Amino acid sequence: MVAIPTESSYGLAVDPRDPGAVAAVLRIKGRPEGQALPVVGGAVADLERLGLRLDLAVLAPVVAAWPAALTVVVPCDAGLPAACGLPSLAVRVPAHPALAGLLRSLERAVTATSANRSGEAPATRVEEVLDLLRGEPAIVIDDGVLPGGPPSTIVEIRGGRLVVSRSGRHPVGSWIGD
Numbered sequence: 001m002v003a004i005p006t007e008s009s010y011g012l013a014v015d016p017r018d019p020g021a022v023a024a025v026l027r028i029k030g031r032p033e034g035q036a037l038p039v040v041g042g043a044v045a046d047l048e049r050l051g052l053r054l055d056l057a058v059l060a061p062v063v064a065a066w067p068a069a070l071t072v073v074v075p076c077d078a079g080l081p082a083a084c085g086l087p088s089l090a091v092r093v094p095a096h097p098a099l100a101g102l103l104r105s106l107e108r109a110v111t112a113t114s115a116n117r118s119g120e121a122p123a124t125r126v127e128e129v130l131d132l133l134r135g136e137p138a139i140v141i142d143d144g145v146l147p148g149g150p151p152s153t154i155v156e157i158r159g160g161r162l163v164v165s166r167s168g169r170h171p172v173g174s175w176i177g178d
Contacts, residue, residue, distance in 0.1 A: 001025065001136065003115050003129045005143035006040075007069045007096045007169055008151055009122035010129045013040075013110035016050060016082030025111060026084075028136060031118045037082045038071060038090040040112040042103030047091050050109055051077050054091075058157055061173075066093035067100055069152040069169035072162070082111055092152060098143050114151070124148045 001024060002013045012028070014021035016039050025037060041047040044054050044063055052074050054063055062072045069092075076089040083089050094100055094112070103110070114122035115129045123129045124146045133140065153168035164172055 001028075001133070001138040002110075003123075003133060003138060003140040004102065004110075004112065005096055005098050005141060005146055006094060006112060006152075007147075008149050009124050009146050010115040010126075010140075010143075011040075011112040012115050013112060016080060016109060016111050019081040022081040022084070022111070024136070025113060028132065029113065029116065029118050031113075034084055034086070036084045036086045036089050037111040037113045038092070039082055039109050040092055040094050040099070040103060041109035042100060042106065043093060046103065046107060046109045047093070050080060050089075052089065052091060056157075058160060058162060061162065062155060065170070067095040068092070069095060070172075071152045071154045073154065073156040073165070090154060094152075098141065102141070122148070122151070 004011050004013045012025050014025055048054055071090045071092040073088050073090045076083050078085050078087050115132055116122045126142045129140050150168040153170040154166040155162045156165045
C-alpha cells in the first residue's frame with residue numbers, strides 16, 4: 001500500500017486487481033463492503049487495461065478534460081476487486097503533478113480512495129496518514145500539507161448523457177446535463 005498525494009488530500013493506492021490489497025484498504029478505512037474504490041491512471045490506456053471502456057462518445061468531454069480533478073463513473077466488470085461487486089467504477093486521470101508522474105512511470109492504474117477512516121475528514125498532512133497506517137506495511141509519499149477543500153467532481157452516465165453526481169474541484173461546462 002502506498003499513501004499518495006492528490007489534488008486535495010492524501011489517498012491510499014493499491015493494485016485494483018488484487019483482492020487482498022483492496023480488502024486491506026477497506027479494513028484500514030473501516031469502509032462498509034459494497035462501496036467501490038475509485039481508481040486513477042496516468043493515461044486513459046492505464047484505465048482501459050482494467051477492462052474499462054472509455055472510448056464511448058458520451059465520455060469524450062471527460063477524456064478531453066483529463067488530466068483533471070474530474071472523475072467519471074463507468075461500467076466495469078463487477079469481478080474487478082476494486083469494484084467491490086458493483087457493475088461500475090469511478091475513474092480519472094489526475095492533474096496533481098507528483099501523482100501524475102508516479103502513475104506515468106508505473107504505467108498502471110491504482111486505487112485512490114481518501115486516506116482516512118470512513119466518516120472522517122480526508123488526511124491533508126503526512127502525520128495524519130502515518131497515524132492511519134500505523135502498524136501497516138505501507139509507503140507514504142510526503143508531499144507536505146495538501147490544500148484540502150473540495151474533492152474531484154464526479155459525473156455519471158445517465159440516459160445517454162453525463163450528469164454531475166458530486167460537485168467538486170473541477171468546474172463543469174455546458175457539456176454536462178442536468
